[in-house]
Amino acid sequence: MTENKELKIVMLGTGCPRPEISRSGPAQVVFVDELPILVDCGEGTTDQLMKAGIAPEEVNHLWFTHLHSDHTFGYAQFLLGGWELGRRELTVVGPKGTKKFHDNLLAMYDEDISYRLSAGRPQEGLLNVKIIEIEKPGLVESSLPVRVTAEEMVHSILTYAFRFEVDSKAIVISGDTAPTDSLVKLAQGADILVHDCCLVANSTYYPNHQDPEKRDLWNRISQTHCTPSQAGDTARLAGVKTLVLTHLFPKIDVNAVQKEAEETFTGTVIVPDDLQAISVEKKEKQSIK
Ligand SMILES: [Zn+2]
Ligand SMILES: [Zn+2]
Numbered sequence: 697m698t699e700n701k702e703l704k705i706v707m708l709g710t711g712c713p714r715p716e717i718s719r720s721g722p723a724q725v726v727f728v729d730e731l732p733i734l735v736d737c738g739e740g741t742t743d744q745l746m747k748a749g750i751a752p753e754e755v756n757h758l759w760f761t762h763l764h765s766d767h768t769f770g771y772a773q774f775l776l777g778g779w780e781l782g783r784r785e786l787t788v789v790g791p792k793g794t795k796k797f798h799d800n801l802l803a804m805y806d807e808d809i810s811y812r813l814s815a816g817r818p819q820e821g822l823l824n825v826k827i828i829e830i831e832k833p834g835l836v837e838s839s840l841p842v843r844v845t846a847e848e849m850v851h852s853i854l855t856y857a858f859r860f861e862v863d864s865k866a867i868v869i870s871g872d873t874a875p876t877d878s879l880v881k882l883a884q885g886a887d888i889l890v891h892d893c894c895l896v897a898n899s900t901y902y903p904n905h906q907d908p909e910k911r912d913l914w915n916r917i918s919q920t921h922c923t924p925s926q927a928g929d930t931a932r933l934a935g936v937k938t939l940v941l942t943h944l945f946p947k948i949d950v951n952a953v954q955k956e957a958e959e960t961f962t963g964t965v966i967v968p969d970d971l972q973a974i975s976v977e978k979k980e981k982q983s984i985k
Contacts, residue, residue, distance in 0.1 A: 703842075704939075704976060712946075713766040719721065721740055721796060725801070734763065734774075737769075738767055741771075742770060742777050754783070760903045761789065761853060761872070761916065764852075772801055775820070776805065788826070788828070795827045806947075833848050834846065843969050847882040850874070868883040870891045872894070879934070880933045883936055886936045887938060891942070893941035894917060894920075895924075896953070921943070928961035931960075931963060932960060937964065939964065941953060941966070955958065
């Protein structure tokens, strides 16, 4: 009756397509009480899970925001490694193309998988992975004890942001996106908004740069990603409590990113390190005590 689930997120990988030793590829885990839901699976995800004390074989749900390489590089190891460790059930949810991506991976490792199966390992958890492709924005049907809503973002391929909501607590993950009203709508009143922040604050990449290469890079990336101040705008318009910036460039000036976001958003801004956990505050504290 008084059941009130806890909601938190662990930032496994806060990096971007450019490799960096201190930031793993994009990935995070949403916890509904003890249940882990992996969102994206960038390079190093399995290592990061273990560093965070989360057994990869106990992660039975993976949601892909989109299928760009930086968000999927860790899938082979997560799939096969987690199976080796004993995972026998896995559901993968993602945009159209997720099934093809998964099947291609199995085909690529066909011989390896045949060998492992011939050595007596069960095929459950590997050959019977349940793949759900999101048909359209809106509520996504799933067996999870949390309501998940998807909205289409503005990126170079089909990308969904997700809102995980339970007991009037909500965590929203933007995936990769340029500024869009769809995210403002999806993130309304959320406790935590994890937001793409791929453009460096006060950057050498900003427009009007003398170097045409850097100007071009800005023009390209700014069509598909956000600056800290744009992320702050979305957080403000959506009225979220905490903005968490991710998808960070190597050697980024964390303080400058934080400062720039705080110029457009007066709530809490977090520029996390890998493995940082952020919990949604318990709401009964405010109302009961
Ligand atoms: Zn992307
Ligand atoms: Zn990305």
